[in-house]
Amino acid sequence: MSQIVLKGVSYSYSLGEGRSLKALKNLSFSIEKGEFVTLLGMNGSGKSTLAKLLNGLFIPSEGEILIDGLSTASEKNTFEIRKKVGMVFQNPDNQMVATIIEDDIAFGPENLGLKREEIVKRVDEALKSVGMEEFRERTTQKLSGGQKQRIAIAGVLAMRPDVIIFDESTSMLDPKGRDEIMDIARKLNSEGITIINITHSMEEAALSDRVIVLRKGRIAIDGNPKEVFSSELVDACGLVLPLVTASSKNLIKSGYDFGCAVTSEDEFVEGICKTLSK
């Protein structure tokens, strides 16, 4: 059975006075354990709503979501589901609860009622995993954006989640911070954690196994990055192709041959070298 299953899921926001806004419409799909999935789509396409549904912060208005077979709609599953599905938000400052880093990371495990030794062990492991061991006893205030986001990830890791959702977690960071976070996401994925990355960055999307594009609350495209970037629906979904992909299309007109849809700089460079050496 798939780790995450959505069956006919819709979600409506109430706007008051009896009006409502349907943010997600009849979504059905599943995600397997260990996948690295990118969620793309314009502002307002329903990406963040979907993220909040996946760990039970929101409950579907219609349909059902199962995490390892547990329905998010049932209150008795909420605790278990929140342990399984961790979230890293856009602004790390909103996710910090303590002033000392180790206290911040221990917050989740403490709420699980674990023994002290187990908590210490988990904090150690989580800090090591994000490369912030030496920051253990420092305060959270003097960190860079990328470092803060790494602490937020460590806080999630200390809960030993099976799935981590990054909800535009790199959008407030500079390029260096962005690379740090994506490197960690890839490493965690290689250790078996399912990653769902919500982003506007096509460069980040190119790094994932699977890309799901939402448009007006429905799935418009679902496939690997190559399939998605060569889809005719790209413009309609408000996506702008990565520079190398867009550029390769122009160069094909000039006579270059890339042999496939270009999603990375490596493929771009190879295609040009090959064409010129023919």
Next chain:
Amino acid sequence: MQNIIEVKNLTCIYSRKTPYEKKALDGINLGIEEGSFVALVGATGSGKSTFIQHLNGLIKVQDKKTMSVSVGGKSLSDKKNLRNIRFEVGMVFQYPEYQLFEDTVAKDIAFGPKNMKLPAEEIDKRVRKAMEVVGLDYDTFAERSPFDLSGGEKRRAAIAGVIAMQPKVLILDEPVAGLDPAGREEILLLIKKLQEEVSPTVILVSHNMDDVARLADRVIALKDGKVVADGSPKEIFADRELIKESGLEVPTATRIADRLRERGIDLSENIILMSELEKALAEKLEDRNV
């Protein structure tokens, strides 16, 4: 062209005489010509935000005797100039939509001009003009709550509130952060348009070197509060040593051109745009086929 902004000897120290003392700006000297499009770049913590906040007096010059910041020849250290300079230097902060506060879009945009004590008709004219420039239809949006708009619309409404004051200098701190790709493109095109129609001098704070290469005619790079590079995008990005030292990146086109050069493909040193790279590569193929 004349310098509209003059900065002399500007140093700024936070938390002075405490263990947390930090030199955010360290001896900055520069002038910005009227009509230029300047990109201000540098890693997080390099002093970009501190610098731009000096340009409209949100942060005061710490030592009037040795340092000065002036706009249009008027010193910011002189209190009586401050009010006018704030109207002349429009500041669009990061995530400016968080600053929307009125119950209708039109009222929100009118807030600045109202503070300038302009007559009612002039305020109305400016609100309409500002909405037109940012692409928000007056009849559709004027009476709506700014909080019911989409992310991109909110940001345009917030920018309209700044340009309704018709500032001579427009400063934008990462104006496309958090927008989807289509929204990014809209705002970047809008900034060019604003320069042509409203504010002739633009200072853009950005981490995106592709945007910088495309839009700016001058790049100023800060590191640890010092100016470490200052020149045209082509000059700056051609100096790889400098780029490395100042903790910057090069545009995608420059990076790819470097990789192709390593593979023995002869390309000009000053490629900064994908269109330039495409042109050079198309010519290569043509030459070979001749």
